[in-house]
Amino acid sequence: MWSVDPRTGKRRERVTDEATAPDVDAAVQAAHAALPALADRTTRAAFLRAAAKRLEAAREEIVSTADAESALGEPRLSGELGRTTGQLRAFADEIEDGGYLGVIIDHADATLAPPRPDLRRYKLPIGVVAVYAASNFPLAFSVPGGDTASALAAGCPVVVKAHPDHPATSALCGAALRAAAAESGLPEDVVSVVYGFDAGVELVRHPLVAAAGFTGSVRGGRALYDAAAARPRPIPFHGELGSLNPVVVTPAAVAERAEAIGEGLSGSMTLGTGQFCVKPGLVFVPAGEDGDRMLGTLTERLNAAAPGHLLDDRMREAFLDGVAARSALGPVETPVTPQTGDDGRAVRPGLLTVTADALGDEHELLLEECFGPVTVAVRYGDQSEVEEVLDRLGGSLTATVHLGEAEAAGTDGAATALLARLTPLAGRVLVNGWPTGVAVATAQHHGGPYPATTSTSTSVGATAIERWLRPVVYQDTPGPLLPPELRDDNPLGLPRRIDGRRE
Template identity: 55%
Template sequence: MTTTTDQLEQVMAAAAAAAPVWARSTAAERASWLRAAADALDAAADELVPIADRETRLGETRLRGEVGRTTGQLRLFASVVEEGSYLEIIVDDADATAVPPRPELRRMLVPVGPVAVFSASNFPFAFSVAGGDTASALASGAPVVVKAHSGHPELSRRTAEIVAAALEAAGAPAGSLQLVEGREAGNALVQHPAIKAAGFTGSLSGGRALFDLASGRPDPIPFYGELGSVNPVVVTPAAVAARGAELAAGLTGSFTLGVGQFCTKPGVVFVPADAGFEASVAALVPGTTGGPLLTDRITAAFPDGIAHLEADPSVEVIANGTAPDGGAAPIVLATDAAAVTARPETLLEECFGPVTLLVRYSSEDELNAALRVVPGSLTATLHSEPGDDVTGILELLQARAGRVLFAGWPTGVAVTWSQQHGGPWPATTSLHTSVGATAIRRFLRPVAYQSAPQHLLPAPLRDEALPSLPHRRNNTLHLP
């Protein structure tokens, strides 16, 4: 099913009409709308999960957990709206004695307007129609138009129907959440003058194409794309000596989780040469089982990605797992740091699926040279021991990632106030997170009101509202 030009115009007219209602909504109203959507999705889980499993083959257990994550995100953003600090309210009272004299200024963040959201294939609930981009955009006070992912069209339609109906039943305007389908409709959506920002999770090529369209508009708009990430890991010699078997098991579990289809999969792991870590991993991988990948396109791309890596003369296969007929089998490859430094465009290209590349290093200088060519990533992980001097390594890692781990593995992203799910290009196209409470900041813009009468100010900026909201007044922070 493809959305026609006429249908898209109808969708955009409804979104434009809904935008002022969302922008004027009170915190209590907006929070109630978000919770209504969450309740409706929870109530429909028994219907939606089988559809999702049929289209994505991710399994009931994983998908039910993802429904919970999705509804939890909606409820988190309801609490964000009620708490109010996201508005970043600042008041400077007039001061005739200042040099120069200062007028009264009141500043806050306001919604940008209708937002386009492009669904991801690998999280059919949490990064799809009602996922984090949609939840944060609605929380900001913006209606949303979702471009459905072709990998789960039936689920996308049904989810959109359920959420749109729940929003309207709770009092939100018609046009609050709508769906379009087809590549042409997606391209037209990000270029439509009614759209004021876009969120995207997907491939580097697809995201870059949409980013260019958004930037090339007569009125360019912010495009918040999550694209590609190799998520580097560094393991020190002391860490291998202290807990090598534990680390090998953790890596094996992480890169095979979800058949390697997590955006935070550890794709490149720097390990000390001749420390025995490779052997520990090689002993575990034959006992792992892969499975079917999400779409035919991803299925076809996986062996091509492996072949691209294996074509480099430095690369060797360390171990293989197994997979059902037609599925992707886990595989571990190995190379050396000098090869990575020389050919990063070949060896550091993301390969979506159950594969990881071990990179042997013989000295810290060799490791650091290789780390300097690692592209921007969502995460970076450092496994070291208390006696290690890792200051230089840490500086290189944190320059390349939005989240730095010192224990555990990067697969698994907590939805919290403090989360940062984003990193330097090509991980994302911006400095913002797409997961967690501060994701709302993407769809807000600041406006300052100078010498405005109280009755013409937005309600949160009026004196009567300030005591109940976090705000800064005359350089002093006030909490309710």
């Protein structure tokens, strides 16, 4: 595997060989053997905190290497590293709290009909987890990212398939995690990194892999999802695939703050050169002068935006080809045409517009994600036209509405109805904001209906740990034989629900 500079297209260094089938088998076997070592919660928490410290200690090298491989810029990547270490520490806290174990005890009760036996439920780690690293977040959604952190927190060893765009960054981060494991008294093989396309296929098929987490394209994710389902023993596949992230701007909102909305949209859709999974890709803009003002500001800001580099040549060509294909659909207009910068490699943002009543079946491409700094503005005359287009959309990670002041105050039911209409489409619904920027918080949900994700879980926030756990119930089991988590005296001091009441 070679490290490549996306700014020049030139190879930087040879990092490692692509993993063979025996290499993948050895990594998974070693991870499986390390599973018992992760059983102690105190050790796991210490491991995650040690990993955060080691990543921070190597900050300069990791950030500069990630920038050379991604062209995302050192300020952005420094912030991403902070997010990554914050996730690791947050999951360490989650381990120590113990609430994620979901301990429920129902004592036997012969007076019920039917009589209830003694039942004690909690959650166990599912086993070895395969993690597929993302291209657009070489730290926070890659080797040391949220999938890895949450799986390790659950007590699951991890084998990461590194993304080909940042092999050197992956090697640095993998080494830091393995060193942290050794420092914490754990086998280094609780985390392994493998490289290469074939390794990813071998990984999802390996009989000892119990679950998988993926962030990437619809095509790649769906292929792996299907492979996971086709196994003799299918496994859960938690995939984040593609997301359009629709935005509805109401007439009242655009009348009150057209320029501010246009400026905000420009910043959101070009953040990270449009390579965020929550980039707003379809925006409903009212017809008329107020909508014209909003799009005028947006056009002005996009024309003034500096060109940026996409993550690799393939993505740049896919972006330019995708915009060209959409622009060729009549009667689509292109107020801002994406193009390459002076170096022939960076790209400038784009804007496409079309009226809602012109969106026929032949325009389905406009209702699919185009990865990169472009959005589609749909001009509408009334709410019924918005409804008709929304009916054609697949699931997204986010859905956003911009409301006027009176609408936000709930003076009539229109805004409530609009939120209710958007809620089935997405996992996160925003009001008067922009979807780029996903806070790492206990209440966060980063997921959505297909094709946004292949499951109902989140990949961000404390509840991401739930993906890597399975529930088990002990019935009428003598106290001395019970796991410590389920004993009446609660020796571990865990939060529990007993006979219907929280302890």
